[in-house]
Amino acid sequence: MTQSEARYFTILETLGDFHELIKTNVWVNNPYILGGGSNILFTKDYNGLIVVNKLSGKEIVYEDEKVTDVEVFSGESWSELVLWSVEKDYWGIENLALIPGTVGAAPVQNIGAYGVEAKDTIISVKVYDFKTNEIIILGNSDCNFGYRDSIFKQEPHRYFVISVTFRLSKIPRLNLEYGAIVNTLKEHGITDPSAKDMASVVTEIRQRKLPDVGEIGMAGSFFKNPVILEEHFQTIQQKYPDMPFYELENGQVKIPAGWIIETLGYKGIKEGNVGTYDKHALVLVNYGNATGEEVWDFAQKIIKEVKEQFDIIFEPEVIIL
Numbered sequence: 001m002t003q004s005e006a007r008y009f010t011i012l013e014t015l016g017d018f019h020e021l022i023k024t025n026v027w028v029n030n031p032y033i034l035g036g037g038s039n040i041l042f043t044k045d046y047n048g049l050i051v052v053n054k055l056s057g058k059e060i061v062y063e064d065e066k067v068t069d070v071e072v073f074s075g076e077s078w079s080e081l082v083l084w085s086v087e088k089d090y091w092g093i094e095n096l097a098l099i100p101g102t103v104g105a106a107p108v109q110n111i112g113a114y115g116v117e118a119k120d121t122i123i124s125v126k127v128y129d130f131k132t133n134e135i136i137i138l139g140n141s142d143c144n145f146g147y148r149d150s151i152f153k154q155e156p157h158r159y160f161v162i163s164v165t166f167r168l169s170k171i172p173r174l175n176l177e178y179g180a181i182v183n184t185l186k187e188h189g190i191t192d193p194s195a196k197d198m199a200s201v202v203t204e205i206r207q208r209k210l211p212d213v214g215e216i217g218m219a220g221s222f223f224k225n226p227v228i229l230e231e232h233f234q235t236i237q238q239k240y241p242d243m244p245f246y247e248l249e250n251g252q253v254k255i256p257a258g259w260i261i262e263t264l265g266y267k268g269i270k271e272g273n274v275g276t277y278d279k280h281a282l283v284l285v286n287y288g289n290a291t292g293e294e295v296w297d298f299a300q301k302i303i304k305e306v307k308e309q310f311d312i313i314f315e316p317e318v319i320i321l
């Protein structure tokens with residue numbers, strides 16, 4: 001992808017680096033914390049300081065016969081944490097295998113996949129609060145978690161996530177909500193899956209439909225799955241009886257954004273340097289040397305068409321800078 005440039009750039013290796021950095025003059029230049037950058041689309045140069053977080057390490061802080069609590073520094077790789085967890089036969093995050101990015105970003109958008117969200121295992125998040133200039137620990141309920149949402153999104157620039165503590169279960173906690181998981185387990189003849197089996201099945205399913213990060217330029221699951229009112233859903237369903245949907249507790253209905261994009265004929269199309277992935281319409285792809293701005297223009301074209309055809313307002317899941 002054509003690159004955007006930052007005016008200032010630094011990498012944090014230790015918490016000491018962070019404490020030093022916030023005392024310097026460069027810190028006043030609109031700092032922005034970057035994990036793996038897998039959920040951000042830069043549409044222009046960044047006129048400020050980009051801070052790449054690489055704080056590493058993890059520690060088991062509590063353990064009994066049922067659970068293990070592990071505190072993980074925010075610059076650790078999420079996927080590697082999942083591999084570590086299933087290797088130890090801990091349960092809770094196996095359905096979140098292969099989600100790109102860092103542990104520190106996981107609570108930011110409350111990452112989720114295959115019926116599981118980060119919030120289900122997070123017990124606390126240690127943060128530096130730029131409003132009060134102190135390190136505090138936010139409990140799960142302080143984080144205001146919602147669908148791809150949290151206090152860290154609601155109050156951007158307020159917190160630096162230092163570490164996240166997860167409660168992992170030693171007792172199996174199978175989540176078989178998704179048919180694709182059940183079918184793939186069946187294909188492999190697995191009737192009593194371990195946490196490791198679950199993670200490898202999820203990995204297999206994801207690899208079938210998602211490109212490798214680094215293989216091609218792309219901007220993840222670009223849009224959130226829209227949530228609409230039952231009445232609105234019924235109107236659309238009359239026209240599209242085969243539309244997939246998930247009923248939510250509050251009488252609202254969630255529609256897969258990928259299905260909407262596919263229905264509009266956008267799956268696998270290419271317009272200039274940008275397009276959608278041929279195996280998964282929700283992934284916007286940079287097929288050439290597209291700028292972030294070109295990707296965003298293409299996304300806006302989809303947003304406009306979805307509004308016209310479905311009367312649904314698509315919201316990007318990706319952060320646009």
Ligand SMILES: Cc1cc2nc3c(=O)[nH]c(=O)nc-3n(C[C@H](O)[C@H](O)[C@H](O)COP(=O)(O)OP(=O)(O)OC[C@H]3O[C@@H](n4cnc5c(N)ncnc54)[C@H](O)[C@@H]3O)c2cc1C
Nearest residue numbers: 035036037038039100101102104105108111112160161220
């Ligand atoms: C192919 C692909 C598949 C994906 N699949 C899924 C999926 O299934 N489910 C899902 O939920 N997401 C998915 N995503 C999105 C992405 O993986 C997640 O949002 C991930 O958490 C981003 O991690 P990151 O480290 O790259 O964050 P970045 O993109 O670097 O940052 C994301 C946001 O978090 C903030 N942030 C990062 N680290 C910190 C910190 N330490 N303190 C404070 N703020 C911080 C950033 O400022 C930014 O606002 C996918 C993305 C791709 C490219």
